[in-house]
Amino acid sequence: MRDPVKDLRPWRDAEKSLREITREYPSFPKLIALKIDAQRRGVVYTPKALAAVDPTVHMTTVRSDYYDKEDLSPVSLILDDGTTVFTEGVLADIGLEPYVVDHDGRNAYLLDNDAPLARVSYWEKPAYYAKTTAKGRPMWQVVSARPQRLTIHPHQYCDFWKKPGQGCRFCVMATNYKAYGKEARLLVEDIIETVGEAVKEPGGYQSVFLTGGTILSGATPLDDELELYLAILKGIGPLFGGQKFPSQLISTAFSLPQLARLKAETGLTSYTADLEVLDAELFKWICPGKSRLIGYEGWKDRLAAAVGLFGRGRVNTGIVAGVELAKPKGFKSEEEALNATLKEARSLAERGVFVVSCVWRVMTGSVFARQRPPSLEYYVRLALGLDAIRREYGFLADMDNYRRCGNHADTDLARI
Amino acid sequence: MTDLNLNDYPEIVLALSDPLTVKVLGTIGSAGEPRLAVKSSIRLAQNGVLTYDELIETSRTNANMVRALWFNHKVAVSLIAPNARAWLLSGRPDQVLIAGRKFQERYQLVRQKNPESGLAAVWFIVIEDLEETTLTTRRAKEEAERPLLIHLDRLL
Numbered sequence: 001m002r003d004p005v006k007d008l009r010p011w012r013d014a015e016k017s018l019r020e021i022t023r024e025y026p027s028f029p030k031l032i033a034l035k036i037d038a039q040r041r042g043v044v045y046t047p048k049a050l051a052a053v054d055p056t057v058h059m060t061t062v063r064s065d066y067y068d069k070e071d072l073s074p075v076s077l078i079l080d081d082g083t084t085v086f087t088e089g090v091l092a093d094i095g096l097e098p099y100v101v102d103h104d105g106r107n108a109y110l111l112d113n114d115a116p117l118a119r120v121s122y123w124e125k126p127a128y129y130a131k132t133t134a135k136g137r138p139m140w141q142v143v144s145a146r147p148q149r150l151t152i153h154p155h156q157y158c159d160f161w162k163k164p165g166q167g168c169r170f171c172v173m174a175t176n177y178k179a180y181g182k183e184a185r186l187l188v189e190d191i192i193e194t195v196g197e198a199v200k201e202p203g204g205y206q207s208v209f210l211t212g213g214t215i216l217s218g219a220t221p222l223d224d225e226l227e228l229y230l231a232i233l234k235g236i237g238p239l240f241g242g243q244k245f246p247s248q249l250i251s252t253a254f255s256l257p258q259l260a261r262l263k264a265e266t267g268l269t270s271y272t273a274d275l276e277v278l279d280a281e282l283f284k285w286i287c288p289g290k291s292r293l294i295g296y297e298g299w300k301d302r303l304a305a306a307v308g309l310f311g312r313g314r315v316n317t318g319i320v321a322g323v324e325l326a327k328p329k330g331f332k333s334e335e336e337a338l339n340a341t342l343k344e345a346r347s348l349a350e351r352g353v354f355v356v357s358c359v360w361r362v363m364t365g366s367v368f369a370r371q372r373p374p375s376l377e378y379y380v381r382l383a384l385g386l387d388a389i390r391r392e393y394g395f396l397a398d399m400d401n402y403r404r405c406g407n408h409a410d411t412d413l414a415r416i
Numbered sequence: 417m418t419d420l421n422l423n424d425y426p427e428i429v430l431a432l433s434d435p436l437t438v439k440v441l442g443t444i445g446s447a448g449e450p451r452l453a454v455k456s457s458i459r460l461a462q463n464g465v466l467t468y469d470e471l472i473e474t475s476r477t478n479a480n481m482v483r484a485l486w487f488n489h490k491v492a493v494s495l496i497a498p499n500a501r502a503w504l505l506s507g508r509p510d511q512v513l514i515a516g517r518k519f520q521e522r523y524q525l526v527r528q529k530n531p532e533s534g535l536a537a538v539w540f541i542v543i544e545d546l547e548e549t550t551l552t553t554r555r556a557k558e559e560a561e562r563p564l565l566i567h568l569d570r571l572l
């Protein structure tokens with residue numbers, strides 16, 4: 001694998017291509033490798049590809065905690081196997097050439113070096129996107145949709161950014177919040193009304209997902225964050241007759257009493273608190289606010305406590321895969337980073353927590369905006385490694401599978 | 417291999433539209449193990465490819481279809497019409513719909529037929545090869561082309 005510190009050749013010479021990777025890793029699906037690479041490098045649309053967008057059919061607007069857009073380009077793509085390819089967000093210009101989306105009049109394709117590699121479709125727009133809440137808020141601004149998941153970002157700012165140097169170094173939430181002049185909190189009534197409308201769409205969604213920026217305040221730290229999620233989940237609960245419903249919350253790592261309230265008072269079925277990077281020292285450097293508030297070991301303890309409440313296979317932690325190689329404090333080689341990350345993923349699995357990886361999409365506006373993500377080969381090996389650990393420990397990927405978040409190459413592999 | 421447009425085969429089109437036709441999908445598992453599944457929803461899509469509704473996300477056939485799409489493996493479909501005419505078609509999964517309008521239309525149709533049911537996916541299979549396997553046709557062909565393969569008592 002590539003040594004990002006010593007290897008200063010142009011990136012195409014320094015890395016194995018998609019074709020080489022699919023030859024060297026025959027058990028790894030080409031479409032998943034393509035998805036990873038397209039997320040890593042980004043995509044651009046040709047005029048023909050943009051002309052094929054029908055804003056009455058395709059999703060072109062999104063409002064989330066890290067990305068807002070209202071132009072007429074597609075929000076994201078889906079491959080022929082149902083795999084999601086995220087193209088959301090503004091990638092920093094770090095010299096990796098993006099893939100090109102072109103259209104031949106019938107279909108859209110992903111191209112690299114002018115060669116078509118796979119047919120793609122644009123995400124479709126849900127019916128509720130055209131509706132407004134009783135308070136007059138367009139519903140698409142309240143709850144965003146992934147192909148099979150409703151996504152709620154009730155708090156669109158993060159308290160860690162209120163003190164200089166406390167926000168996570170890859171994160172763009174504060175930049176996005178300031179750029180769009182949004183309110184920090186959505187109205188709970190708007191959220192409940194929008195979810196109520198969205199779930200009427202037959203076959204539209206398989207899960208409700210909540211996440212947002214940290215809220216530090218409360219009688220004990222994070223109590224106000226907890227209360228916000230409790231209010232939403234309790235508001236949604238009656239839609240499903242008060243029973244548990246497929247749902248996932250990614251929050252700041254709650255304490256055991258806080259987790260116990262989530263479990264007892266709501267229909268939530270799975271819980272996530274993202275460690276972002278699986279190394280104590282790097283966690284301190286990359287996620288200083290989280291580290292100071294809870295600490296790396298404390299975060300892991302809280303995840304393990306959540307397993308006691310929600311069960312095995314219902315608690316995971318996300319990593320922004322690749323930040324462990326960020327300069328200057330990250331691992332010095334991909335081999336070293338991969339071994340350390342998988343070793344730590346295994347120790348989390350021992351405690352009932354499985355790890356899901358996201359591709360590090362280096363974003364404009366993040367502290368890490370001038371960094372470069374690791375090679376495609378690194379991501380392929382990481383996905384294979386995480387999938388193998390999940391199988392060895394008998395975790396189902398259902399809570400975070402290909403049709404929920406859609407952002408984890410490792411859980412995509414659980415389909416076969 | 418050239419993709420076939422099944423609209424060019426009117427007898428197959430007819431068989432596919434007959435609810436009494438038996439339709440079986442054959443796939444291969446990770447260790448090469450064969451798997452057959454009766455899929456009564458197999459039908460013709462407008463563009464001359466086959467499509468069917470997968471009701472069970474975790475079915476082995478669904479996983480085998482994903483594997484076939486990912487690694488470019490072939491799958492087979494056997495059709496046996498009520499008049500005993502039969503065909504074996506082979507091809508490759510081309511696309512699976514798990515979301516969007518077309519998926520949701522199909523989802524509603526499936527649930528109208530059976531309110532207990534869900535819908536995991538709508539698969540599309542491009543057919544590359546087909547062969548008529550009707551017993552009488554196969555027998556006549558063998559007798560004409562391989563006359564040495566008959567038992568003598570049948571010639572008395």
Ligand code: SF4
Binds near residue numbers: 160166213287
């Ligand atoms: S906790 Fe870190 S990653 Fe999450 S919103 Fe705050 S700064 Fe961003």
